[in-house]
Amino acid sequence: MTEFGELWQTPLRDLYAQAVNECLKDALVDRSQIQSAWIGCMSSGLFNHQEHLASILSDYAGLNGISATRVESACASGGAAFRAAYLEVASGASDFVLAGGVEKMNDGADATFCLATAADQEYEVYHGVTFPGLYAMIANAHMHKHGTTYDMLVEVAVKNHRHGAKNPKAQFPAEITADTVRNAVRVAEPLGLFDCSPVTDGAAAVLLAPVEVAKDLGKPLVTIKGSGHAVDAIALHDRRDPSRIPSVGMAAHKAFEHAGVTARDIDFCEVHDCFTIAELCCLEEIGFYEAGQAGAATLAGETALGGKLPVNTSGGLKSKGHPVGATGVGQIVEVYEQLAGRSGARQVAGARLGLAQNMGGSGGSSVVHILEVK
Amino acid sequence: MYGIVGYGSYVPRFRIKAENIANQWGADAEAFKRGLLLEEKTVPGPDEDTITISVTAARHAVTRAGIDPQKIGACYIGSESHPYAVKPSGTVLIDAIGCGPECHVADYEFACKAGSEAMYVAYSHVKAGEMEYALGIGADTSQGAPGDALEYTASAGGAAFIMGSENVAAEILHTYSFTSDTPDFWRREGEFYPRHAGRFTGDPAYFHHVLNSARGILEKANMKAADFKYAVFHMPNGKFPLKAGKILGFKQEQLEQGWVVNLMGNTYSGSSPTGLAAILDVARPGDNILMTSFGSGAGSDSFIYRCTDRLPQIQDLAPKVRDQLADRRIHLDYGKYVAYRGKIRVNEM
Amino acid sequence: MISPRYHREIPQRYRLEAGQCNGCQEIHFPPRAVCRKCGGEEFTTINLPTSGKVVTHTVCWIPPAEFDNQKPYVNAIVELDNGTRLTCMVCEAPPDEVTVGTKVEIVFRKLQEEPKWEVIKYGYKARVVP
Numbered sequence: 096m097t098e099f100g101e102l103w104q105t106p107l108r109d110l111y112a113q114a115v116n117e118c119l120k121d122a123l124v125d126r127s128q129i130q131s132a133w134i135g136c137m138s139s140g141l142f143n144h145q146e147h148l149a150s151i152l153s154d155y156a157g158l159n160g161i162s163a164t165r166v167e168s169a170c171a172s173g174g175a176a177f178r179a180a181y182l183e184v185a186s187g188a189s190d191f192v193l194a195g196g197v198e199k200m201n202d203g204a205d206a207t208f209c210l211a212t213a214a215d216q217e218y219e220v221y222h223g224v225t226f227p228g229l230y231a232m233i234a235n236a237h238m239h240k241h242g243t244t245y246d247m248l249v250e251v252a253v254k255n256h257r258h259g260a261k262n263p264k265a266q267f268p269a270e271i272t273a274d275t276v277r278n279a280v281r282v283a284e285p286l287g288l289f290d291c292s293p294v295t296d297g298a299a300a301v302l303l304a305p306v307e308v309a310k311d312l313g314k315p316l317v318t319i320k321g322s323g324h325a326v327d328a329i330a331l332h333d334r335r336d337p338s339r340i341p342s343v344g345m346a347a348h349k350a351f352e353h354a355g356v357t358a359r360d361i362d363f364c365e366v367h368d369c370f371t372i373a374e375l376c377c378l379e380e381i382g383f384y385e386a387g388q389a390g391a392a393t394l395a396g397e398t399a400l401g402g403k404l405p406v407n408t409s410g411g412l413k414s415k416g417h418p419v420g421a422t423g424v425g426q427i428v429e430v431y432e433q434l435a436g437r438s439g440a441r442q443v444a445g446a447r448l449g450l451a452q453n454m455g456g457s458g459g460s461s462v463v464h465i466l467e468v469k
Numbered sequence: 470m471y472g473i474v475g476y477g478s479y480v481p482r483f484r485i486k487a488e489n490i491a492n493q494w495g496a497d498a499e500a501f502k503r504g505l506l507l508e509e510k511t512v513p514g515p516d517e518d519t520i521t522i523s524v525t526a527a528r529h530a531v532t533r534a535g536i537d538p539q540k541i542g543a544c545y546i547g548s549e550s551h552p553y554a555v556k557p558s559g560t561v562l563i564d565a566i567g568c569g570p571e572c573h574v575a576d577y578e579f580a581c582k583a584g585s586e587a588m589y590v591a592y593s594h595v596k597a598g599e600m601e602y603a604l605g606i607g608a609d610t611s612q613g614a615p616g617d618a619l620e621y622t623a624s625a626g627g628a629a630f631i632m633g634s635e636n637v638a639a640e641i642l643h644t645y646s647f648t649s650d651t652p653d654f655w656r657r658e659g660e661f662y663p664r665h666a667g668r669f670t671g672d673p674a675y676f677h678h679v680l681n682s683a684r685g686i687l688e689k690a691n692m693k694a695a696d697f698k699y700a701v702f703h704m705p706n707g708k709f710p711l712k713a714g715k716i717l718g719f720k721q722e723q724l725e726q727g728w729v730v731n732l733m734g735n736t737y738s739g740s741s742p743t744g745l746a747a748i749l750d751v752a753r754p755g756d757n758i759l760m761t762s763f764g765s766g767a768g769s770d771s772f773i774y775r776c777t778d779r780l781p782q783i784q785d786l787a788p789k790v791r792d793q794l795a796d797r798r799i800h801l802d803y804g805k806y807v808a809y810r811g812k813i814r815v816n817e818m
Numbered sequence: 819m820i821s822p823r824y825h826r827e828i829p830q831r832y833r834l835e836a837g838q839c840n841g842c843q844e845i846h847f848p849p850r851a852v853c854r855k856c857g858g859e860e861f862t863t864i865n866l867p868t869s870g871k872v873v874t875h876t877v878c879w880i881p882p883a884e885f886d887n888q889k890p891y892v893n894a895i896v897e898l899d900n901g902t903r904l905t906c907m908v909c910e911a912p913p914d915e916v917t918v919g920t921k922v923e924i925v926f927r928k929l930q931e932e933p934k935w936e937v938i939k940y941g942y943k944a945r946v947v948p
Contacts, residue, residue: 337874565940
């Protein structure tokens with residue numbers, strides 16, 4: 096993956112190519128062997144006035160002639176692209192398939208406006224609701240129902256920055272203090288600036304192949320054990336309990352069923368912390384914690400590196416950055432690196448089974464993958 | 470019998486006190502309050518305008534009338550602050566209250582008289598047998614130029630009246646209009662604030678038309694001040710309507726109930742209509758009411774109403790003027806006031 | 819220029835028109851082509867009630883450009899008396915007047931009026947009732 100950050104000098108078409116280049120070098124596979132690509136990107140049309148990414152990005156990555164498709168599912172675009180690539184390989188249709196994701200958000204467009212297209216335009220955004228506003232309403236509902244406190248949200252941000260400080264590709268590779276989070280300007284109460292993931296440019300790419308082919312490449316054999324995908328009502332007001340995000344639970348359930356494992360078997364995970372509250376909700380939906388318990392577990396250090404279930408060792412969306420379409424693939428990169436034992440200062444000891452959960456909008460879609468190192 | 474079958478009023482929650490305006494411009498607050506007989510005025514919120522005020526007042530009128538809005542054959546909004554330069558306010562209203570598409574719609578303007586003329590036309594249609602019900606509304610969110618005397622009084626609010634012939638709550642006995650070309654107050658195209666001719670707005674404009682219109686209707690009806698329980702005149706400030714009433718022989722008790730200006734300001738096209746609504750909120754069967762509006766430019770429409778047995782049955786069905794004037798007010802400082810009124814120049818989006 | 823979309827949505831924005839499934843009575847706001855509960859395709863038009871209560875809420879301090887003049891404002895999910903939920907602004911309220919369970923009424927207000935040359939957008943907001 097590229098660095099994540101404000102990459103003023105790198106255009107959209109080069110971001111993807113850079114990620115592909117790094118991926119192919121790592122895979123020791125020649126460009127000419129690639130047969131297909133699935134590319135996640137939420138909003139190049141609004142951010143960059145560029146659609147038809149399958150063509151332009153493949154062209155600029157030296158991949159003309161392959162089959163390529165741009166996948167969109169708001170912030171779950173990357174995860175959905177990864178799943179599509181997985182299904183193509185699993186079906187036997189292709190051997191070498193790229194799953195990529197890219198977003199170039201800093202080209203001058205109004206990011207708030209562009210991102211808001213992931214919500215219900217007519218019945219949420221039209222009324223002045225922003226993304227921080229939606230997650231703030233989820234947070235207020237969660238606090239009202241479970242007694243979750245703001246301190247718990249603060250700890251999510253502090254922890255993820257502590258992890259991200261060890262990630263050279265992160266947008267904000269620096270620790271922050273709890274006071275910084277608490278005193279930051281409020282965006283939508285109770286969320287402040289440091290509860291929100293940033294606006295980021297970046298790209299990530301992974302290469303998939305059938306197990307029989309992959310095992311002969313001389314690399315750690317990381318396999319996709321489970322894949323689950325679910326959509327749900329786009330509007331928060333159309334979900335019965337606004338403190339919950341059911342699409343995450345539904346996707347996780349399918350992934351666990353497919354993998355034949357349970358939440359207890361997972362060693363570490365990357366979850367979609369677009370806002371601090373989202374990390375707590377997702378951990379509960381996936382089943383790592385009972386409803387309302389993830390906050391206390393976070394305060395107790397369970398989800399930090401060295402804890403019982405390290406969450407977002409990459410720094411999460413909060414510290415690493417959130418180039419929307421790339422995020423889901425970036426999560427897979429982190430899970431892969433951990434399973435391959437290559438995470439250096441961020442390494443989870445004995446990591447064998449990892450989970451990546453990617454989510455779109457306020458929970459309108461979610462994709463969960465479970466990866467295993469053999 | 471033809472007259473009002475349902476009425477409704479809307480008073481915004483925001484207020485600004487006269488002293489906040491005076492202190493801003495280095496004026497003598499007490500002198501202004503005494504001179505204008507005014508404490509505070511209403512301020513429309515940033516999400517309110519003549520259309521939203523009209524819709525709310527009209528919904529209350531429909532509730533009081535107890536009719537299917539589809540039966541309303543015409544809707545007229547009279548205002549000096551229609552939100553668009555070109556596009557009708559009335560069309561938003563009919564789709565909001567559900568009385569379209571078979572409905573005649575026109576927007577009226579005539580400075581502060583636009584409300585009463587909407588009421589007059591609505592009444593005339595019903596009287597002529599053209600339609601079962603017609604709706605006339607006076608509503609405004611008028612602007613006063615910063616630092617000008619009118620800034621103390623120009624306010625927001627409105628009242629809606631459904632005219633009909635069945636279940637009449639206040640019968641209209643007579644109408645009379647008195648109009649002439651009198652340049653007391655105007656606004657040219659492209660100008661943001663209106664201008665006025667100072668003291669000329671008094672005797673030659675307001676009093677000339679109000680007094681002649683009132684005298685004219687009293688003569689037509691062969692009635693005198695003592696025959697009325699209530700009288701309400703257009704209220705550009707606290708003093709003018711009381712003076713007009715006194716000249717015509719009305720007593721303080723007859724003028725009090727409709728005299729809402731000291732707490733509300735001058736709601737322009739909504740002024741005497743809101744005063745009328747405040748009277749209807751408490752009037753009893755058999756009470757006679759005189760209403761005389763005034764619009765600069767200039768003209769006055771007069772009406773004589775007689776309340777029926779039906780009125781007490783509908784008074785409590787929707788919010789009352791004086792309850793809204795007293796309840797849950799939100800006072801603004803001058804900075805918030807000018808921000809809400811769009812008087813601060815900001816970069817275009 | 820949003821006229822076609824704006825015009826289509828007037829029954830919902832001005833009058834809270836919803837669709838009730840003829841099969842299972844589930845109410846959909848806005849109306850839909852398919853019932854989310856039973857998959858039915860036949861609906862009856864109804865008007866939603868105009869009173870309800872707050873389910874969850876927030877105060878927006880950093881709004882999108884067209885709402886900047888109204889900040890800080892309260893957004894809330896409101897559950898109307900018949901169980902239907904919608905998202906809207908709660909106008910006028912000092913933010914601490916609004917909490918989970920606060921009773922509100924639906925009022926007719928301007929939702930957006932920027933840019934200054936575009937059509938003014940009217941619709942529903944909520945207002946706290948004492």
